Amino acid sequence: TPNQDSLNLVTAALSESTDNVDATKNAISLGGAVLNAVNCSSAPNCTALHRQRCQSIAHTCGACETGYIGETGSSNAFCVRSAVASGGRRLTAQSCESDADCGEGWEVCDKLTNPLNPVCAVPQKQCPN
Structure with a gap:
């Protein structure tokens, strides 16, 4: 071992x-x-979460990478690009045809609000019944 x-x-x-x-x-x-030494053997893929490597808390990624925001400090929660998450809105809406056009953040292609000119938007949170 x-x-x-x-x-x-x-x-x-x-x-x-x-x-x-x-x-x-x-x-x-x-x-x-x-x-x-901190045991990081069961830490997730910190790069995929846009976080720094595990180094101070066992099995936990570090802070969000530069240019990303999310749960403060060490965490295994996903970080999103700060441009995507700033106030939940961009200064100018990004047009889209599918969710893939909206990048890797929380946004999805909103075709319901304006079907002729869909834009990337943060979806409304769905609550369980």
Whole structure:
């Protein structure tokens, strides 16, 4: 296992550092790093969520990438482009023919409001009965 491998590495470094103060300091430093390492083995694909890599909370992606917004701080929630999410509206509506034209954010192609000139829009939240 990775934890056992890390422990073996630190143990070997300490064993080899006998009578060498600098080597002992390095082995202790390595041991501290191993003990403080965050377990990210079950973190999701942070790139797909537009988040920074897992590094401070176990199994959790970091903050949203630059240019994206979402749940603050470390999280596994999806981040959207800030241009898409700013107030839920663009300064000028983007015309579309299908949802794919609206990018990777929360918007969908709204063909119901204006069927002759559909635009990308954030859909209304649907509540369960």
